[in-house]
């Protein structure tokens with residue numbers, strides 16, 4: 318038997334990793350104004366002064382993290398050249414899934430001397446963690462920039478943003494200087510902060526706006542030059558990926574994903590170059606993937622309901638009433654080893670949620686002279702996708718239903 322990998326070749330990608338999420342670009346394009354604002358906000362660091370706090374806002378994939386990483390490494394470099402600058406420490410923390418205690422504890426642990434045991438996970442409170450943080454900051458001295466990415470994910474963010482910026486003025490530290498950089502993709506985040514926090518924290522706000530097709534085109538061309546082998550990526554492919562992403566949310570991450578998946582599609586089809594058609598297929602794949610994630614995010618019973626409607630759809634029985642959906646739902650739930658919900662009302666609640674979420678179409682019907690009203694449902698997506706997703710979750714048994 319031959320090795321299944323035997324005949325795999327890749328004439329398309331020269332350096333595929335530049336199209337992945339973890340790649341940090343060396344140059345930032347089309348963000349000159351934001352970089353200009355950022356530069357002034359952080360300039361105090363160069364002169365040994367306490368830096369301003371900075372808040373960055375903007376939707377997903379607009380370069381907030383990439384620009385911040387770029388600015389931090391540029392600042393690190395520049396500080397080496399400047400005599401007036403204090404020693405600079407940059408602490409980058411992603412707040413997703415963390416509590417304020419965990420964040421402060423993480424800061425403490427990066428500051429503790431090498432041989433010290435880490436700050437305990439349990440037994441002490443956030444106040445104790447702050448105390449230890451101040452102790453360590455004063456021991457080390459210098460300027461500390463704390464970058465809190467996805468800060469809107471943090472509960473009790475007020476505590477963090479109230480404590481840290483005032484550490485010096487409140488006399489908690491005297492040897493070190495602290496600056497905060499907060500990154501959020503939620504514009505309403507600012508409103509959730511208490512006014513005492515807002516008053517002092519927001520010294521510089523930088524807003525990131527969606528990229529247009531031209532800007533995305535510039536970013537993509539630069540990536541494509543590095544990622545693809547010579548002459549294997551059409552200009553039309555870049556234009557298409559930029560246009561599709563611009564039409565959607567102006568998200569650079571999405572644009573880069575389209576280019577990568579487009580390359581994969583081309584490779585799989587044995588094409589010698591990536592064209593706009595490959596990008597079109599990539600978009601379908603990406604959308605399918607997103608839809609699958611949304612389906613698997615639903616509760617088990619909501620998924621059984623969806624699966625039931627998918628079967629009814631395939632048997633051309635839709636639009637269909639909730640009672641008929643319930644019958645099939647019961648079979649699906651039992652086949653998955655779950656106890657089916659017993660009331661029609663609970664199925665109707667799920668149907669109403671699924672309709673609200675856009676998974677279903679709903680039609681209002683009137684019951685002739687008796688005047689009763691009821692709903693009929695059908696899927697608002699390809700039943701194949703529902704069944705495929707369910708198969709990935711439950712295993713091949715789904716096929717036999």
Ligand SMILES: Nc1ncnc2c1ncn2[C@@H]1O[C@H](COP(=O)(O)OP(=O)(O)OP(=O)(O)O)[C@@H](O)[C@H]1O
Pocket residue numbers: 337338340341342344345346347348375376377378379380381382383384501502536569570573
């Ligand atoms: N101006 C740019 N120049 C070069 N690459 C960019 C630019 N803007 C974004 N990118 C790239 O696009 C992708 C998404 O950017 P980034 O992660 O910075 O977005 P973000 O604003 O932090 O999004 P989120 O809110 O989802 O965290 C990354 O791969 C990044 O390298």
Ligand SMILES: [Mg+2]
Pocket residue numbers: 381382383466
């Ligand atoms: Mg980010």
